[in-house]
Amino acid sequence: MNRALYALLIAAAMLSGCVTINIYFPAAAAEKAADRIIDEVWQLKKEQGAKPEGKQP
Amino acid sequence: MNALKRIALLAALVASAAWAQGNLEINTPAISQIKSGMQARHAQLAPHYASGAVGLGADGTVALRDASAVPLAQRQAVQGLVAQENADRAALYREIARANGHPEWEADIRNTFAQRWIERAQPGWYVQSGGQWSRK
Numbered sequence: 192m193n194r195a196l197y198a199l200l201i202a203a204a205m206l207s208g209c210v211t212i213n214i215y216f217p218a219a220a221a222e223k224a225a226d227r228i229i230d231e232v233w234q235l236k237k238e239q240g241a242k243p244e245g246k247q248p
Numbered sequence: 249m250n251a252l253k254r255i256a257l258l259a260a261l262v263a264s265a266a267w268a269q270g271n272l273e274i275n276t277p278a279i280s281q282i283k284s285g286m287q288a289r290h291a292q293l294a295p296h297y298a299s300g301a302v303g304l305g306a307d308g309t310v311a312l313r314d315a316s317a318v319p320l321a322q323r324q325a326v327q328g329l330v331a332q333e334n335a336d337r338a339a340l341y342r343e344i345a346r347a348n349g350h351p352e353w354e355a356d357i358r359n360t361f362a363q364r365w366i367e368r369a370q371p372g373w374y375v376q377s378g379g380q381w382s383r384k
Contacts, residue, residue: 194251195251198251216350216353216356217270217272218356218360219270220270220271220272221272221353221356221357221360222360222363222364223271223272224271224272224274224344225357225360225361225364225365226364226368227274228274228279228283228340228361229361229364229365229368231283231287232283232286232287232290233290233368234287234290235368
């Protein structure tokens with residue numbers, strides 16, 4: 192049972208690692224967010240998914 | 249051994265779930281409002297990007313880089329557009345940082361946007377890097 196306890200400790204360490212990571216700037220997520228906003232401001236993608244029927248004929 | 253495997257699997261799942269949350273919040277009323285203002289303004293700015301009068305700066309702003317490309321009568325109006333656009337952009341970067349609970353990310357967000365605006369600029373538009381303007 193010592194082993195399970197050990198594994199639990201590792202799991203806890205991994206989890207706290209993730210929490211720590213979130214404090215750093217998430218560069219990839221920021222890029223995605225920027226691209227989505229640029230799409231809208233520059234209207235690079237028409238039909239922003241607002242209309243369920245998609246493209247107009 | 250089985251217990252160990254299960255716990256490891258569980259840990260991996262939780263870890264990946266935490267990673268998958270890697271989306272920034274951009275759907276707040278404040279952000280939407282700034283965005284729609286910028287969208288409306290873009291129709292007026294686009295011809296000036298194309299003429300080279302206005303370029304995309306390295307710091308996530310726009311700049312009137314060649315006023316002579318704008319007819320004298322319109323120059324003041326374009327300067328106003330540029331100022332309004334930059335005010336909105338500054339507010340956008342600040343609001344995104346705030347909406348995600350990290351006001352200190354503002355500069356990082358600005359830098360990310362600066363790169364993306366430039367990367368996605370249309371051919372013929374002027375973009376700035378290292379203090380130099382170049383035409384895409």
